[in-house]
Amino acid sequence: MSISISKVSFEHYEPGAALSTDAPRISWRFDGDAKDWVQSSYEVAVTRNGKTNTFKVESSDSVLVPWPDTRLASRERATVSVTAHGKDGSSATATAEAEAALLNQDDWSAQAVSRPAFPDGVAKRPFLLRRRFDLKAVPKTARLYITAMGVYEATLNGKRIGDHVLAPGWQAYKYRLAYQVFDVAPFLKEGENELSAWVGEGWWSGRLGFHGGTRDIWGSRPSLIAQLEGDGHVLAQTEEGWEWAEGHILGSELYDGEAIDTNVSVGEWKAAEVLARPQNLVAPQAPPVRRTGFVPAREIITTPSGKTVIDFGQNLVGWVRWNKQVDGTGTVTIRHAEVLEHGELGTRPLRVVKATDTVVLGGQTEGYEPTFTFHGFRYAEISGFPREVETSDFTAVVVHSDFERTAHFESSHKELNQLYSNVVWGLRGNFVSVPTDCPQRDERLGWTADLMAFAPTASMIYDVTGLVGEWLGDVASEQLDYGKGRPPFIVPNIPLPGQTQIQPPPPVAVWSDVATITPLDLYTTTGDVGLLREQWASMKAWLDEGIPRTESGLWKRVFQFGDWLDPRAPPDDAANGMTDPTLVADAYLIHSVRIAAKVAGILGHEEDKKRYQAQAEQLLDAFHAEYVSPNGRIASDSQCAYVIALQFQLAKSEEEAESWAATLERLVRQGIFKVGTGFASTPFVLLALAAHERLQVAYRMLQEGECPSWLYQVKMGATTMWERWDSMLPNGDINPGEMTSFNHYAFGSVGAFLHEVIGGIRALEPGWKRIAIQPRPGGTLTDAATSFTTPYGSVTCRWALNADRTIIKATVTVPPNTTAEVTIGDQVQELGSGTHVLEGAWKDEGEWPPAPITYFHFPGDEKKSTYVA
Template identity: 40%
Template sequence: MPASPVVRVRTPTVEHLRDGLGLGTPRPRLSWLIEGDSPNWRQESYEIELERDFSRSTSGQIRSDESVLVPWPFPPLGSREQVRARVRVWGHDETAPTEWSEPLQLETGLLHANDWSALMVSPRATTERLPVFRREFTVRDDLLQARLYVTALGVYEAEINGERVGDDVLAPEWTSYQHRLLYRTHDITTHLRDGPNAIGVMVADGWYRGRMGWTGRREVYGQDLGLLAQLELTYRDDSRETIATGADWSWGLGPVISSDLYDGEDYDARLLRDDWSIASDGPADWAPAEVLPFDHSVLAAPESPPVRRTETIQPVRVIRSPAGRVLLDFGQNLVGRVQLTVAGPAGHRIELRHAEVLEHGELGTRPLRSALARDVYTLRGGDTEHWEPRFTVHGFRYVEIGGWPSKDGVPPVGAVRAVVCHTDMAATGTFTCSDPLLQRLHDNVVWSMRGNFLGIPTDCPQRDERLGWTGDIAAFAPTAGFLYDCAGMLSSWLRDLAADQEPGGKVPIFVPWVDVWHPGRRDVQAEPLMAGWGDAATIVPWTLYQRFGDAGVLERQYSSAVAWTQALLSLDPRDPRSSSHQFGDWLDPTAPPDRPGDGATDPALVLAAYQVRSLDMIAAMANALDRTRDAVKFQQLAKDRRAVFAEFFASDGTAHRESQTSYALALVFDLLAPNQRRTAGDRLARLVLDSGHRIGTGFIGTPIICDALTSTGHLEAAYRLLQQTESPSWLHPVTLGATTVWERWDSMLPDGTINPGEMTSFNHYALGSIADWMHRTVAGLAPSAPGYREVLVAPKPGGTLSSAGATHRTPYGDVSVSWNLEGRLFTLCLKLPIGTTGWVALPDGSAERAVGSGIHVFTCLLEQPEQTREPVPAVQDQTER
């Protein structure tokens, strides 16, 4: 019978990965997209075919409409196993299946500790200059394929026969090393040649041995750098040869004089060993490597793409500072490093200093604290040289360049470029609107996410910190899940959260946990239970489930989430001792610069609110996992804790200690009785009005304040708050030229002076969490079932906007929403992919309606909108420009 002419299945994907090489699970989950021009088409069943060992087997026709992270229907895969999988589906009105999809190549990595014969090798050297490891080997002329499985205690770059292996940056990514060390699988078949070959690997301190945190601690995880590498050569006669790190490997000193994530890299090209990564008969001054004790059971395959170079940017202008220094402005605050193309005499030194802003015309380095953020390159001499640091990244927009070998010290056009580095997640979400300042704000949010998703979600990318603060990602996770496919990276990070969690359930304030105060300690007992921070244990997995439809992460993280919530319940918000060490609504603009936790909101109220919030999420998780008894138990606990929270409010819904965040928490977390909500909403709107529609929230209140206003009938107040340009506000930094989201509402003062507070970053995503409201409410695009299987389309126009829109690549395909307002005529355009249902609510209050896949257009007449404020001013050019 002929296949369906209008529907096709795209090549399936596996887990949250871009490709199927080096899988770390024997039962990988598959997903597929269905495309076609048949409106309202729905999958009714599917079949997966597996090609394995030159034979084919199928799952048979499975009656299910699931197409996202579908369970593996075959016997488990073994280590190194290579298979091909393809899919076809049947529709609800079809008697014939679609054509088979193109096949996906799957290959497992080394799934068991005993698959490894490689030993961890080290130079055991105390010199600051970094080591390179080397091994020569011979390849027969009947090679079929070759794989390299590699990781390090530190970060590494590998070359074979002088050619770079892979395109990873700072591999392996930072994990809780005592529990998990990531390795990657590389196909190196094309790197090899018949006869003599050589592999060389540079290793640097990275997070493992480098400086960590603001106290300057080093060697927090260990004193010795290490390399673990296993090359496996498979020949056409099915024989396999393994070249694995061990005592027969050598090491020598490389050209990297020093390298540190905070301080930068010092590279002397005169010291480059021409024979370090190629077969050579030259003089051998290499020393034998030493073998370190190592537990192979901690090795794990990655769950997301690696950190990569994702973009290069040219300077937009050259500045001569008041002190006569040469400054390059790249026009965008970014995270990465600088790439040089230069010629000059041997021994000539070029020094690069990085900063995010200028202060009175000079490089603004005070916010870096003790981080030097300085790279030095010493020329080899002769031909044109190309250089980029290997083992460091910086947060910067401006680079001071000293020693450029020209008369005026200014590099020519094209000689210096910025290389943007971050976890190479697929971009999935866009937002557009008619207000250029709001558009720039959203662009800034995207850039801040890019800069702070580097293996783990960090707080900032520039100063002597760069830690995986749990509170930041708890606030930002919904925004992140819209903008990028970050499910794999955050799922991996959650494994470390659970691994670093105390037996009693306490979650550290940052993950991976390192005691930067007391090196060598693994416990987190010195830290309090921090409400709003440790709740990342519940918020992040629930968000991943809602945004990506991954029930597996709920199952895996459930016990961690329960343990955290039970630990948090051990605190009594009514006891001052329980809230005395809470961060509260961190960086509320009313807090003094030197006391960022001392804001307007009672920390005890924050604690009480998050006790209920995590209980509600645990109950929802339990229901999603069919743990009915657990759900009932946690729902009752949540009811009890709501009664505790109620003590912070009067019976009419007025907070005893009023603040924007107090009301926002009560309203959005649904902590008040129905008769109290109206008063609380009106009081919140009054506080916002009395502030001149300026923001009064910190990390806790900022993600939810516009939701609180919207849900209680104060939409225009929310828009006026969002479009405010005077400080403190989201748009004030934009009017000052910000190109990323700031840590403080006033990180830069209007006179061009950097905020005097000890913590002042110009690239923090937490306050950018308002973008989630912009996606859901301004554009009107939100998930109403896990993974956007059902989509809520409910735009709420307001403020001075005449149009807005958003797109999102869901696990089922691309959704797009756009609206336009001309006079009173509101027009909404919606496009839904196959497999989804849209629930559309127009802003005139008409009844919600359901629509299927395809393109839909809706119109309605609105009341004449009230002009809320003057048109937005032009963007100025002060702090970052």
């Protein structure tokens, strides 16, 4: 039996990242198979400037423990050694380096530099900036602190600095601008050195938004801010004396693509202009965007019209890399799209986005890949190529925020495994610096409801805490700055169609409820009370100021998105679903008020706790008076209405909850097990059925193969989640609605059911100190395996049924320093850490397959239903 510490981390930073706090909380994650291992105490040794201070604490805490030493100064580096002692007398030690970034704005002496101003309202051609400087001796330590108002890619003496792409990413620039810190000592040399960088418009001044979008939202001058320090001295920084020039990149826009001319070399160097440095520079916890994978070309297709298209076999986000030197003349054009429509590149869903890269041949092409754009695509149409295209000519480069993968799922059901892969790839494609709604068309925006729906699944599959936590900070900053308590629909916020500038948002439920719901979801995953504390003002502002109320406290009837993209909504009116939008808003309001009461209790705000508890009770009475008949029927006879009423525990008695569950079951059976929910209720529909003893009905819905369903998308060849249940129609036509994406993660919220119910693992308390392991087989599944890297270590559950489904066997792993309540069939045990093999009697929770409720239809008008066995 062994125990070890596999990772020491600070706050929610990735290993090695510079910290923007002077007292970082420390966490350590365990590995090993030690049985029933519990930490009794720990020691933290902090070595600074050659001196070590050791702190011993009698505690089982190992997640986000307080910094024990005096506060770090800007630029200070410390070696932190953690030793965890077990109750059994064993111990484990691990070490990590902590480095403070520039903690104060006056630590910066650099300014911003740029080229002369561009004309108003045009795309900005990327440009080069450089500074040459002499060194008499190479310093022992050197750090480059660097960012851009725009995007940058830097080199020092011709060597690429770091592996970030699209740096520094996208933030709500009015409130913060992220910068990066790099160790560049190995790049320096005696004599003349040159620090240079490409700078592009990126999100800062590039076109963003639909219906044509808006340019120059935060500024019209892309610029660079860089401060190179060695052994405590500034060696070079952006100020007077920098030069700028243009080069081979003729244009590079996020939406429209990049154009290069391989025959063009760097032009004349001219004096750069100095601009004011922003006063909100921060070192981010969000991991940077990096190249995270490479997908080879699968097939070369000749379309019916004779076009050449590369199929990479996977819908992804990134760009195409040239693998070979291609000689010839002329211009090669690469158009990107997610799907083929009747054999041709399906570009209509892109709307006005060109998603096109062009390369003028004549110079070096091998190794070329775009610098300041990205595309959502599976297919790339190549024209102007001087010979036949081969699969070895190009590779698809996958890019996204490079967070740690923390969960996996697999089962005996091939199509469910593909569904899970689609959920994962949808997540990867929509976390390029901020959580977005889609990565391909003229949008790619941080819509709040999409993230709210998907956050519980996302925070299992990857460690998104740093990114989502900072994005929630932007939500709060924009909300509180605008006043009236209303979070924007989109964060970072941009002008919507018809607006000339960013305007305060109107009040809308579900989207704005991200302010209350998502912080609690992150807290559940991490146990980090600090996240709640940081978002508390945002929560209160939304509930106390942001919602127009009737005398009863419920919502006034204003525009609501409702159960957005209910499958029965018309293609051109996604809000016009089966459920009263104000009913949806009021159900979410009660849920959010209850969350606020819970969070107030966690934070010790007792008066707020009592106030919100009383308000929730009053709202529940008002909800019933408004929407629930004397016999318990909810006003909207829809899946959504009953799902959210059950999930948000709006019933006043167990009998009423059972009646609602029976009605939901009836609606699902009448719908022939097809999904009847949109953004507001899809995350909960299977969970609600399972929680109310309708497990086989949930499995039957999950395994449905006709549209609308999750597996319909899989049957149609999807490799990511779709925005609409029928983004592609059965006849191969793209949905006629203007708003159609093939990479949207919201309906991937089904991942929570895969993890928690099929896989059987969930947190019994925030942060996973206590864990529930209870797989619930159903449908045609015979086995499944799920794992999740908790803050303490890995929890796993691998189960299988015997041939006649009477015995379930499971191998479970409980991480050190935690306990688990394990239910395997009829066997319930409280287990400590280690790997355990268990067996119990099993009886399926209901008959399979459940029968639909069908009514008479004329011949030829039958409702189709096929479950994917």
